[in-house]
Amino acid sequence: MKKIIILLIVLLIFLGYTPYNELNSLAVVDTLGIEFTDNKYYLYLNVINDDNKVYKVTGDSLGEVFLKARNIDNKKTYYKHLEVVIFNTNTLNDNTLNFFKDEFTSIDYLVLATSDNLSDLFNKYHKRSDYKSFIRKEKESSASIINTTFKEVLSSSLDDVKDSFLPLISYKDNLISKGVYIPSKDITLDNGMARANYLLNGKIDTFNTKIDLDNKSYEVVLYDLKASTKYKDNTIKIKITGNIDSPDSNDLTKLKKKASKMLENNIKELLNSEKNNKYNISNTINHIYLRKRKLDYNTYKNTNINIDINLLEKEKNNYD
Structure with missing residues (x-):
């Protein structure tokens, strides 16, 4: 029995177990949106352990909005469960991609783009399950090459040969998407x-x-x-x-x-x-x-x- 308990403790350590009390002191983010409007950056965060409440943070730069978002309602913001990132199309550039590359160690989260107002989009769809379900259906029904992770976006945006696409989503008409995509080559990079x-x-x-x-x-x-x-x-x-x-x-x-x-x-x-x-x-x-x-x-x-x-x-x- 003692050996079993020790084994369980070791497994919990290696699997990244977070005690309930510690988790309760964190604002765990699973979906994130970034928008640039009227010379301001807007950051939207869906916090799953707060009844999927969406928080909005405003700043003059990417660094400033994430700095302001370090703590939400006296809880430390926690991104290790981040699964979906939504970029407004006017933020798809080298400045944004380089920032995310440097600041987020994971590159396997799903990436989507939208030309809609993110505030309206997040009012309707802010849970990761909404977007993961959409991506699964798109992959099954579309013959296009669709980039779905940040790593794929980085690679394909530098591709001089193949046309690959980033899903463009919309909240209008109660639809997540109408099957529209934007070419990854349209992302501005040197x-x-x-x-x-x-x-x-x-x-x-x-x-x-x-x-x-x-x-x-x-x-x-x-x-x-x-x-x-x-x-x-x-x-x-x-x-x-x-x-x-x-x-x-x-x-x-x-x-x-x-x-x-x-x-x-x-x-x-x-x-x-x-x-x-x-x-x-x-x-x-x-x-x-x-x-x-x-x-x-x-x-x-x-x-x-x-x-x-x-x-x-x-x-x-x-x-x-």
Whole structure:
């Protein structure tokens, strides 16, 4: 009996058990909406342990609204049960995606977009079950490529080849959706720097792109990408490994070289841009630099960058 009790305690610890008293002191969020209107950000939070009550927070920036939302009704806001995020279409840009990438460790929550007023939308539909049911039906009935997680949105928004879509939802006519989608490519990003940012932070591991070579354009897919970083002797050392394939060519040697150079340039552009950004060293750089303490600007601007990229051709994968 004693062994069983000990085993249960260990399981609860590993499964992330939160005691009732502790849970009762938290505002547990399962659905979140973000909107930008009249130069203000509006954050909507559905709190499941408060009878699914919706809270609204206003601020001049994303950072400010989330800072204001740290506590709700004297309870600490808790996002580890976040399952659905709804972006108003005017917030789908690099600023918002980079913020969510940096601030939320999970990237598996469902993502939807709307051009409706979020206040009206949340008045009708604010529980995660509403949206999860909708997505399940859409996947069953639609032949379109639909992005449903934040990771998929990040990857597809950088895709130069495939058309993939983010579901556009509406509360009108008592319908969650009329089967309308917005292309992920419509999300505004500086593709090269965003690609490097997400890759170095482990947020994407595959993407499609086009590479021009010998007066021709080739579709290329890079997949199983992994990035490792180390700071030593005033040098940031970055190693990228992964695989490359192309449906347009059987000879990947030149394409591999061009793809590696593209990635190297993307990373250098991102990291070097920080050297002109004295007052806003990014989370990417701080992630690389020892990961334990903030990197001061004077140190970083004199730091060397060493990048090693190793892409394996598809036919060589069997010999890994």
